[in-house]
Amino acid sequence: MKIIEMQNDYINKIKEINKEGKYAVLTMGCQLNENDSEKIAGMLEKSGYSKTDDLKKANVIVFNTCCVRENAEDRLFGKLGEVKKYKEENGTIIAIGGCMMQEKHIVNKLKQSYPFVDIVFGPHTMQDFPKDLYEALIEKKKIEDILDIDGNIIEGMPIVRGDSIKASVAIMNGCNNFCTYCIVPYVRGRERSRNPQDIYNEVLDLAKKGYKEITLLGQNVNSYLVSERNKLESLKASNNITNIEIEDKPNINFNVIKENGEKIVVDSFAKLLRSINTIDGIERIRFISPHPKDFTDDVIDAIKDSDKVCNLIHLPLQSGSTSILKSMNRKYTKEQYLSLVDKIKAKIPNVQFSTDIIVGFPGETEEDFEDTLDVVNKVRYEQIFMFIYSRRVGTVADKMENQIEEKIKHERFNRLKKLAEEIIEEGNKKYIRKVEKVLVEGKSKTNDKLLTGRTETNKVVNFEGNDELIGKVIPLKIVSEHMWYLKGKYDNI
Ligand code: SF4
Incomplete structure (x- = not known):
């Protein structure tokens, strides 16, 4: 039977026994992870479940995990402590999927310390979630559905967009x-x-x-x-x-x-x-x-x-030091990165950049870190996603002996953050009195009298306007700048 046919078969079986059930999906990772969560929500809604944000009311709670950063593990285990009582009180099905489930030590920890979890599934078996759920519901058994080989790309999955x-x-x-x-x-x-x-x-x-x-x-x-x-x-x-x-x-x-x-x-x-x-x-x-x-x-x-x-290009730097880049296996040098930026700037007018930077990679010296600051100073990014290096079991860097002291990592992180904020603050000034095309996304979360949208360069712009503008790209005159947003004016243009 084809994968999607089999999926539909189990979705129909769940529908027969599911009486107005509710679900919650908690996403703990990157945008790819969020995209997977939309597919998990798609399978659940097709099975007759409706979404709730109240975990107490959910009949099925799915954690979609990520394993890129250490704090995602802490968040998962902390949250599992919270949902345990819903399992005990309401018999809620607890499922955990995503990248973290491909890590054996995590699955072992779940089995030992969190035996109330019903289903664990990996990114390669996500399409079989309805089968796993049906078996957990009917046969009341614990399901471990993880594949160690690369899964195929599955087309035709249901999806509920956020x-x-x-x-x-x-x-x-x-x-x-x-x-x-x-x-x-x-x-x-x-x-x-x-x-x-x-x-x-x-x-x-x-x-x-x-x-x-x-x-x-x-x-x-x-x-x-x-x-x-x-x-x-x-x-x-x-x-x-x-x-x-x-x-x-x-x-x-x-x-x-x-x-x-x-x-x-x-x-x-x-x-x-x-x-x-x-x-x-x-x-x-x-x-x-x-x-x-x-x-x-x-x-x-x-x-x-x-x-x-x-015209905003996300170009991950990770480090500005050629020797750290080599040790990271990034396959470019500081000079190659900078000449790529120059080449892009020469070809694309008004292009801006955002980036990812890791601070405190094993072996990073003060000089290496200063190379990172030097690149940041030269490129003048619009946005920097900064991370303190965290060891991940199973990676080459985890076994490197020259790990950096936490105190030094935090001190460097704060220096980078200060520089990034100075550059962002200065960069925001270039928008003043300019007219920017803004995609209006909805009401501002902090002030429902204002609408909010984003420029092409991903800057948040808040402004007064009519709800009919939501979903449109409109010209806005930028009237003031603040660290994390700009203020715009719709009329007078
Ligand atoms: S390019 Fe490097 S950082 Fe990005 S996913 Fe691949 S291995 Fe990880």
Whole structure:
């Protein structure tokens, strides 16, 4: 039986026994993790459950975990302590999925210390969640559904989106890079890209539903289709088969039939950007996370030529020191990173950057850290996501002996934070009196008399306006700047 047919079979079985049940999904990770949570919610709603934010009222609670940072573990175990009483009082089904479940020591800890958990499942078996849930409901048994090999990409999963204006679309899964601090390649497996036609169709469908902004997601988005192309190249070399035969191979097909019937070839990330850019209704395209080593000229040209691709590029730095970058296995030097930034700036007018930085990686000296500050000073990022290095069991860096003292890590983190805030504060001034295109996302969470939206560069802008503006891209004159938001004016333009 096909995977989605089997999934539907179990969804129907659950529907027969589920009487107005409620569910809660708690997401503890990145945007890919959030996208997975939307699929878990999709399967639950199709099974007849409705969403609740009140954990006491939930019949099923699903934790969707992440294992990139240590504090996610603390959060999970803390929250499990809280939901234990709901299990005891109401018989709530407790399920835990996501990347953390691929880590054996975590699953062992759950079995020993949290035996009330009903289901554990990994990212490679998420599509079987209805089967796991049905068996937990009917047979009252504990389910451990984890696969140690790379799961296939499953198309056609139900999905309940958390937003009606912005949507994320996963384009690939896994990673081949093995940065020495990162657990992702071990838990998500090797890179697998979705067929371009499936991505095109998903974005087209979102556009027809009124979505305005799409974020293309992947652990390493700009190596989209690279593994597939390489595999086909080596197949071609060994079997001496023709391109046409290769294109027809079932697992990947580079041909995309557009809505107007035009047939195009999409065999790279750059071409994917160009194809999505032609979809009517979509006004903004973002993507995370690219890797600097794969930021090829065709990607830069595609961003330049595609009017809907935002001019904020997230370019993870991680460290500004060439020797730390080597030890991180990042495959670029400080100089290469800076010359890439210069090349992008020269080609794309008004481009801005955001980044990720890890402070206190094993062996980081004061001089290495100053290299990081130097890059931050030179690039003048719009946004910096800063992390204190945390050891992850199973990674190469965890075994490095030259770990940095916590006190030094925190002191460096605070210095970087201070510099980042100075740069952001100074950068905000450039918006004053300028007219920015803002996608209006809804009411401000802190003041419901104001609307809120974002510039192309992802700056939050609050302003007074009519609810009819929600979901539209409008020009706003920026009248004042504050550390984490700008204030805009809609009239007078
Ligand atoms: S590129 Fe590096 S940091 Fe990103 S997911 Fe892959 S291994 Fe982890």
